[in-house]
Amino acid sequence: MANARPRRSILFMPASNARALEKAKSLPADGLIFDLEDAVAPTAKAEARMQAAAAVASGDYGGRDLVVRINGLDTDWWRDDLKAVVPNHPFAILIPKVESPDAIHRVEEEITWHAANPDMEIWAMIETPKGFLNAGEIAGASDRLTTWIVGANDLVKDLRAKHTRDRLPVITALGLALLHARANGLTILDSVYGNFSDEEGFAFECGQAKEMGFDGKTLIHPAQVDVANRIFAPSEEELTLARRMLAAFEEAKAEGKGVAVLDGRMVEELHLEEARRMVAMAEAIAG
Template sequence: MPATSRPLRSVLYIPGSNARALEKARQLPVDAIIFDLEDAVAPEEKASARATLAAALGAGGYGARLKIVRVNALSTEWGGEDAAAAVKMGADAILQPKVDGPSDIDALGALTGNVPLWAMMETPLGMLNAAAIAAHPRCEGMVMGTNDLAKDMGARFRADRLPLMTGLGLCVLAAKAHGVAIVDGVYNAFKDEVGLAAECAQGRDMGFDGKTLIHPGQVAVANAAFSPTQAELELAARQIAAFDAALAQGKAVAVVDGKIVENLHVATARETLAKREAIAALHAE
């Protein structure tokens, strides 16, 4: 299933060095997992983390969850070996940190064959080059790295994320323009469900496909926020039915709840129903 059509409501980071977390992740109701060899792994554990993760992925058991391996940057001493190892692990995608432009994807792509590549969007230069990154033929997904972006910008953390809005918006526009997946950044206060729900709602309203998470306790909130609500599903069904009835009468528009329904609304309605089916299929295991 292409990344743009599959559910990506909850995307959980798991340290590649943590065997217990890797085992637990097999049972979590997440849509995707980022198996991290970068920030979540100490320098002295980089090599052993590679081996631990390879064993876990080789054992399987992650079902239909999208399996993404985040490697270290090629500029580090670990990046090249990470890339070579990730290819052999059978990952669904490889996530590259701190992508500044298309040339970074070229460099990783030269080492990874046909494995789909995802880009961490977490630098000011990456924001300015978002469209070119999303347009790269090897790029199938983008992940916001809001902590690093805020640090590089010298921005203050605010609940409304106002300092980050330009970057977030540029990346969403780039992803939608070029048909790649786009996942929002993490929410650091992992015990604050109210704050997480608010940030998920903001990201969903902006057009993000889902949310990256740092703790299993955040999964339920993200899944709920990025799933169609019952009201949305019922409205979608009524819009489709009304529009089909209008077409049968030779009309190009319908009216539902006092609002015009045209082709574009029906397309959105069909996408809403398709998302429900995709979510059900993903977790039918």
């Protein structure tokens, strides 16, 4: 099933840092984002562009999703970014600070011009007040658009809010993004956690994001990969329950029943969708 593709850990890597790109080949992250935007100084943009293109074409990163975050559409760099990387067929192009469908349309037109692979995806960062408020319009902008990354840190800044452990100042925006993502069949990934030395705080935020319904977490440091992989993967307890639910329902169906009873609780078709997704996700991770 499409939604079973693991996206537990998606790591941002500055494309200007050749050493980091080399190290990323051995990291157990589900995906890598070669960053041409925030992590790259203006004087290093050209070098980063070439290194990202080479990394995408190398075939040295196994089955990981390789994504390139281009520079903002309000800069002079984004078209050169696409010209350099699209011919090498990255898995997806990530657009920063998307605030309207127009950004999706402009990038789609440009990558089509550069003969993008028909399966190349567009990912979008929703990280400004306007982006969150226009999330419904953005979600349906293109068939290539498959994934959102929320940017809570930028949102906190724009709102003049405070960073808190429970993220209450931005919880409404996160929930709104989740609603629109799910309504439109999109994958949605949680924001980065800036203090990579705070493993306990990072684990707490991963757990909160999983409880809310996020598919995974974006990361800024390799030290965060194992924690994200562990928390966003189905636990043994969850998998055991999911398999028991599926077995109970199959047994009930064989008896001509439309519902099953497991541990005193009703099991209906609506419960099975998540059970099937969880089992498929575990199999995809194991593979």
